[in-house]
Structures are given as C-alpha cells and as structure tokens.
Amino acid sequence: MTARRQPWWFSGDDAEQPDAVVDEDSGPDRPDGGLDEDSVSDGSADQGEPEPVVTGSRPGGDDASSNGIEWTALLAGAQRMVDWATEKVLAPHAEHTDPADHPQCVVCRTMVLIGEGRSLVTDDEPVTDPQGAGAEDVEAESGPVPATGEIMWIPIREQVREP
C-alpha cells in the first residue's frame, strides 16, 4: 500500500479523502495492461475515477524530475519574459508623458482603459472662472471641456427679455 499520487492541479488543502490510498496491485485501465499515455500528466499511472488532465508533452518531457516540475527551466523562461517586457514595453513607455498620445503602447492603452490615464492639469491649460468671469474665452462651438471632479461652469452669454 502506498499513497496515491494526486493530480497536478490538486493543492491538497482539502480534507482527507477516504479513497486517498489504493492498492498498487490493482490492474490498469487498458485491457492490454498498459498505460494510456493520453490520460496521464506526468508519466505516472493515475488510477480510479477519471481526472482532468493536461495532454501533450512538457518541456522536461517524461524524464522530468520526480516532482514533475523543471524549476530551472521555468525560472529561465520567466526571466526571459521579464527581460523582453523591460526592453520592448517599459523602456519605450518611460518616455510617454500623455497616455492618450500613445495608443500603440500597451501600458498607455491600459491606463486609458482603466481611467487613470488622464494627465494632471498643467499650467498652460485654460481655466474657467467659477463665477463666470473669463467665460467669454470659451468658444461656444466647442463648449467647455469637462474636468474630472470639478464643476465646469457654463458661460451665460446674454440677457433675453421675453415679451
């Protein structure tokens, strides 16, 4: 009697399962006594009820380490992804001041989508006096430009006397 191997996706945090151990002498599923390679994830024989599996070969192949994960290869791959992201995405984005001007940049586009891409108010932006003074500077055709969190006062242009 030996402990049954859990599927690769099972964390083992749940309660003990009564059928957690099986007799290794019990026969294989295939009539010919062999193992169905498409039904195993790491080259070992799983028994009992069918489990969700991953098909295809892993980078380590069937000769992977005993725990089924090639950590060195995974780390190397992750490092390459970080290097690629730094070189192709973050470095160009560092020169972008206004995300709206760089729709081709993944970071800028994401910032715009989540609503944090609005640049801060700069000194050269037009300002409307809340009391209406200077409102004549706002062109009627374009209308006031809305600002987040601030009331945009509407210019009151003339007095109309109705009969």
Added chain:
Amino acid sequence: MCAATAEALREEGLRGVVVDATSGAGTHPLAAAWSSASLGRLGAEAGADPLPATHWASLASIQQLSALLHVRDALDAGSDTVIVDCGPLDRARQLLELPTIVLRVLDAALTPRLAMRRRVPPDGSPTDPATDPPPTLFEEFEGIRGEVASLAAALAHPATTMRLACLPEADSVDRILRATALISMMGVSVDGLVANRCGRKADGWAKELLAQQDAQVARLEGAHSGALVWRSTTRVRAVPKGRSVVGPLGGTAVLDEQTAHLTAQDEEYVLDLPLVGAAATEAQVGRLDDALVVAFDGVHRWLTLPPVLRRCRATSAVRTEAGLRVSFVPDMSVWRQDARGSAA
C-alpha cells in the same frame, strides 16, 4: 407664527404637530446612532481615538437631521400637518440643504473599497461570522443613505411648503425675497410671505411710518414670486382672513428634475430651468459628470441630467425672465452611431 398656525389647524378640526428644528426637538435616537456608531466607527477604524457619543450628537448637522427625523416620526404617527419651526433664515436654509449634502457625501463614500471592510470588534476579539454576521461599513452607510434619501424626498414633496415671515422693513424684505428665490431653487415651494408686526393707525402709528411699511409690503407683492402676501399685526395671523390654513395659498416655481423642461431644436437641445427673483438674474449654472448644478447665494442645487443630455456638451446658457436656458449639442464621441458610423 408656528403656534398660531397650530391653533388655526385646531380650529379647523385638524391634527397638527409642531416640531422645533432650532434644537428644541432633541437628538433623535437614530441620528445619535448614525453619528456615534457609523461615523465614529469609521474614524476609529482609520486610527482615531474614540469619542463620547455626546460629542457627535452635539454637531449642528446631527441636530438638524434629528429635527427632520422627528418630522418623519410625526408624519408616520398620523398627523394631518406637521409644522416645523425652522428659526432664522440661515438655519432654514441649512435644514433644507443638509439631506442633499449628506446624500452626496455618502454616495462618494459608498465605494467597492468600503464594501470590503469588515467590522473590527472594539476589544479585538474574533467574531464568528456564522453566528453573528457583522454588517460592513458599506451596509451601515447604505442604510443611512436610504433613510436620508427619504428625508430629502419628504422635503421636496409637492405637499411641502414654506411660509416666511419678515418685518415691514427694507433689510428684512430684502432678505426674505432672496430667501424665497433660494428656497424655490432648492425645490421647496414658498406659499406665503407674511409682513409681520405691522402697525395700525388705530394703534397710534405715525402716518409716515405707516407709509414706509406700506411701501415694503408693496415690494413683497411686486416681486410676483407666486407666494401669497399678507399682513399680520401684534396679533399674529397665520393665514389671511377667510383662508384655510392648509391652503392652497400660493406657490413659487420650484426647480427640480420634473420642472426642468427639455426641448429638442434643430441642432441642439434646450433645457429651461425655472428660477424666481434674484436667482433668475444671479444664479450660475455648471455641469459635473451627469449632473447639472445651479449655484446661488452659496447653495448648490444638483439635478440629474436627462439621459439624452448626458451624451451632450453644454455650450452656453442665457437668462430669461423665467430662469435659465441651457443649450446642449450632441457630443459625437459618445453619441450613438449606426452601423455606417454616422450619428443615429
């Protein structure tokens, strides 16, 4: 004036209750719970030292909320009419404005982040969610918001009216006319203006003084605000002779989502905002997100824009004798488009 109105109600066989909103009504238990249990808890969880409940209850706004809750209690108890003594004009204005301000603050506070906060017991002991599911701050604030929204709705109800009293003097008339414009902008109709403590010739008043007070009463009448104007002497007259105390007396045009009139023109939409008195000539109008704001005398009246105007840009406004007329043009960046990409 409130006592006289209550007496007039009794003479007409109606049941009226007077609520003193000038702190005489006392702290309502619900308002006390809101202030200490919710606001105090929010502060405590943010790291503030706990405060005694009386500190919170002493805040002026808590007293005003208490007065409004007492009014609601009186209405729930089956009173025909509830008379609220609002005190001086400044207090009346704060009383009317408070529910709207609290609603906007709570709307800003009801965020997903707040929804994730759980109750932390004062002694730090763990709670058992299975036996005592603790309400979140979000749930508490949401409950408060519902209560305050009902108070705001009661204030803006068509059956709610205000009657303002002034002395027949120039300064007092100036203030009451501006207050009439302001209260109407806040969505409450003013149905009566009382020139109080008017002198009479029979009481020995000088002819010149009588002429001066006549001129001030004429100013009230000449404002054409829509409110009924009458005089009262040392013997307070709650309503003019021959009138029922429950009205109808008069009524000013109020500003709210229902009275704001939307018209579609050739290339723009026009929204007419009814304003009276000084508000029609001095109010400013602005926009914040999906709300229109009208500002007058330091008070901001928030109106939810009709759906079509939320896809438009406000271009300009003009003053009319009935108030403000705001023009909107479609914002093509958010306007609905058909499959060919043209505006629908």
